[in-house]
Amino acid sequence: MNDKDHKEFEQKTRELFAREVAGLDGATRSRLNQARQRALAELDRPAWSLPRLPVPQAAVAAVAVAVVSGLLLMRGGVSPVEPAPEFATASDIEILLAEDDMEFLEELEFYAWLEEQPEFADLEDPLEGAG
Amino acid sequence: MISSVLTADQMDAPVADGSLSVQQQLEIFLREVEGRAYRMTVMRIGDADEALDIVQDAMIRLARHYSNRSSDEWPPLFYRILQNRTRDYFRRQAVKRRVIGFFSRDEDAHEDQLANAPGPASDDPLNELERGSAMEALQSALGKLPARQCEAFTLRNFEGLDVKETAAAMGCSDGSVKTHYSRAVARLREILGDDWS
Numbered sequence: 001m002n003d004k005d006h007k008e009f010e011q012k013t014r015e016l017f018a019r020e021v022a023g024l025d026g027a028t029r030s031r032l033n034q035a036r037q038r039a040l041a042e043l044d045r046p047a048w049s050l051p052r053l054p055v056p057q058a059a060v061a062a063v064a065v066a067v068v069s070g071l072l073l074m075r076g077g078v079s080p081v082e083p084a085p086e087f088a089t090a091s092d093i094e095i096l097l098a099e100d101d102m103e104f105l106e107e108l109e110f111y112a113w114l115e116e117q118p119e120f121a122d123l124e125d126p127l128e129g130a131g
Numbered sequence: 132m133i134s135s136v137l138t139a140d141q142m143d144a145p146v147a148d149g150s151l152s153v154q155q156q157l158e159i160f161l162r163e164v165e166g167r168a169y170r171m172t173v174m175r176i177g178d179a180d181e182a183l184d185i186v187q188d189a190m191i192r193l194a195r196h197y198s199n200r201s202s203d204e205w206p207p208l209f210y211r212i213l214q215n216r217t218r219d220y221f222r223r224q225a226v227k228r229r230v231i232g233f234f235s236r237d238e239d240a241h242e243d244q245l246a247n248a249p250g251p252a253s254d255d256p257l258n259e260l261e262r263g264s265a266m267e268a269l270q271s272a273l274g275k276l277p278a279r280q281c282e283a284f285t286l287r288n289f290e291g292l293d294v295k296e297t298a299a300a301m302g303c304s305d306g307s308v309k310t311h312y313s314r315a316v317a318r319l320r321e322i323l324g325d326d327w328s
Contacts, residue, residue: 005320006316006320009316009319009320010288010316012265013269013288013289013319014288014289016265016266016269017167017170017266017288017289019266020170020266021166021167021170024166024169024170028169028179028183029166031183032165032166032169032183032186035165035183035186035187035190036158036161036162036165036190038187038190038191039157039161039187039190039191039193039194040154040157040158040161040194042191042194042195042198043153043154043157043194043198045195
């Protein structure tokens with residue numbers, strides 16, 4: 001593969017990408033415009049103002065910590081021979097706390113309950129593959 | 132308050148003449164990059180709504196923390212923030228999969244997705260080529276690259292950042308950018324084949 005072939009390839013990909021960008025629909029452009037205006041509004045905020053946090057941030061944090069802690073305790077008591085859960089690291093909890101998707105965190109409580117039901121012990125996760 | 136809506140003359144005025152406010156300069160910059168940033172992010176993660184959120188987040192963070200920097204620094208700063216937000220997205224997805232996999236006891240769900248940086252759902256690139264969609268084939272091929280190679284390629288080739296700016300955006304050395312980029316080009320050409328058009 002020589003440099004000339006590489007340059008032709010690069011040029012072609014640039015042209016394709018430029019066409020994609022030029023072809024963005026009106027709805028997308030409108031949402032991008034709204035995003036831009038929200039960003040520009042940041043310039044009008046006083047420097048001393050507190051960072052804006054989602055209203056339920058404390059609730060999200062409490063739910064995340066409670067559920068993850070509960071999972072650790074439950075997991076340890078149900079099956080001592082199984083390997084310790086891999087996900088409950090400090091960084092994982094930070095990531096979960098940064099997650100403002102309350103619906104996802106509420107689902108954790110459901111799956112914690114599901115785990116306790118013996119009749120569901122062998123069923124596959126209903127959300128498998130939905131991600 | 133300075134209006135954020137620019138007149139046509141103001142939009143056409145060169146930034147370098149110093150006649151525009153920071154807000155006006157920032158609006159020009161964001162208006163210029165938003166479409167490309169959005170499209171690049173969609174190509175990385177395959178989710179249009181999430182991509183919009185990521186781009187908005189990057190815009191807000193740039194405005195909040197770096198609007199006082201020289202406008203020459205905005206491109207690498209903006210794309211550095213965008214790359215970080217994109218990686219955060221992949222990390223959240225990986226954590227979600229691990230948590231869900233915890234309940235299903237599926238060992239495959241514990242696989243670390245971040246290292247593989249899952250791209251958009253893709254068919255076999257050759258099938259997409261047969262459908263005559265060169266862009267879809269390219270997007271599929273980009274999704275198969277390691278994250279750093281994909282970043283280097285999209286920043287250099289689509290956004291037009293030079294090596295130094297790309298290095299600043301990626302948080303690596305100039306040499307690493309060149310390596311990632313050359314490997315990305317070679318791999319993409321290998322995946323897409325000589326008949327890609």
